[in-house]
Amino acid sequence: MSTTNNAGLEQNGLIAVRRSTHSPIFTLVGALILVVLLTAAPWIVPAEIATTLMNFFILVIMATMWNLLAGYAGMISIGQQAFVGLGAYATLYFALKGVNPFVTIPLSALACAVIAVPVTYLVFRLRGGYFSIATWVIADTAMLIIGTIAMLGGGTGRLMPGLQNLSPSETAHYSYLATWIVALVVVVGTYYLLRSRLGLVLASIRDNEVAARSAGANVRSARRIVFVVAAAGCGAAGAVLAISQPFIQPTNEFNMQWAAEMLFVSMIGGLGTIEGPIIGSIIFFVLQQTLQQQGVWYLIIFGTFAVAIALWQPRGLWGAFRDRFHTELLPVGHWVREIKAE
């Protein structure tokens, strides 16, 4: 067969290192078709479906960010709703100041990133489970502080201004597009982030933190970058949430349920894979739509399913699929393959 011409070990003809086991052309063409379809969706599908898709995108954004934190950087946060809420309230604040709500999305994400920096200096003092609790305290504190600010509606909430001069169909189309673009930017951004040098550092920390440190990886700063990026992403999710459901209330925006959904979706789909949270979100929405009439049963079933996955299939559904078929739609790792001696 072919002779190997790669560096290092590969020169001996013993192993081959590849990004992907199949041609990236398939993924690229598939992704392009999907992007075109989803961009045109609000003009094609009925309004209810577009609304469901929007909520789906919001969940995908949050889950992708949570997966970046937990699956790649080993930080289990149960307080990401802090940044969802702060993002929503930043949007409300800017809109009250007269900025177009759609323009505020990147501003809100930036605001959350700025707030996240000092937060890391506090919460990084604790590890493992106590880190999780600290993030929760941060979320609770942020909610309580926001609830005391009368200008932002205090504890009862306030309607987001700036959307009323658009027609209902314009509002629906624009907010759909905004949500979809944010989701696309977050997923593609995460993909490139993980293929960068930072992604390599994160992989080395995940595999062996002590070895990564001794090889010169700056573990703390890598984690800090991830935490800030995840805060910005959740802030953007909060901003589009505020636009799609324009009555802003502390108990809704800072709801613990956001954290629960991000976590379940990532676990079921597969921690540490980009595809996992997306697949988990699809399963979540199918279940939620099917069991709509049965109150909170969808959450009970989904939670039980997530616990079972964590115990018996910790790599999640996509992780299990990938391990069996050696395939990734969005390859961020490398496959090492042994070449059979002739």
Next chain:
Amino acid sequence: MIWLNVIIQGVLLGGFYALFACGLSLMFGVLKVINLAHGDMAVVAAYVAVFLTPHLHIPEVWSFLIVVPIFGLIGYVVQRTLIQKSIDRDPFTTLLVTFGLSVVIENLLLEVYTANGQTVNIGALITKSWHPASIIYISYVSLAVLAAAVLVLALLQLFLSYTGTGRLVRAVADDREAAQLSGANYRHIFGIAAAIAFATVAMAGIAFGMMTQFAPTSGGVNLLFAFEAVVIGGIGSLWGTLVGGIALGVAQQFGAHLNPQYQVLAGNLLFLVVLAIRPQGLFGKRTALL
């Protein structure tokens, strides 16, 4: 006098937080497990006391006599099955599994018992209080809860210091492998620690139901306070948990005195200040963090 009352009420509240938190402290100290379903277990105990023990013709006041041992048993079984299985994976799995359980339990309770508030009926005792000075009222129930917290912590300390099983628990907590090499069955010891933790959380849950109204969502808030008490007092220190609980209770009462909106906020701020200047807590060892 007003401030004295604030401090007294804070200490009483702190006693409840300590009772709530000591199981958490024990689980973390011995099993190195953070049980995020701890608060929901307490709420389940309170629901059992209200809805199931009346069927056995036991007055709700005495329901803890039957609920606490049952929860001890449940703790042992849950540890030997679910929690042990997740410990065998890695520490992350225990967090994910217990958080998942917490959400499932909370929503199941919502589905079965609705979001309506419930109380553990203790008759006229709820309104009785000791009235030592003009504006100071000390509720007998709160006093009993504080006394129960001190008693539970003292008994735990005696158990860990003077009994053979207690020594085994400490040995496993210090160094699991070494204890195993000396013949200790660490899974059984973990089960015993979990049994004690669940029994104390059942007490805390019923105490909560006696003191105030509870609903399916009460677990999360109280868990947050319990964790704050543990971190303020110092991770892995039993008496530190009592001091942490009292510090948290006093901070919350001060906040509430300024403005009822600030009650929880004041506690959270105390937690964040402790985290910023003394992350190992008031009585903790530096090593507990790493």
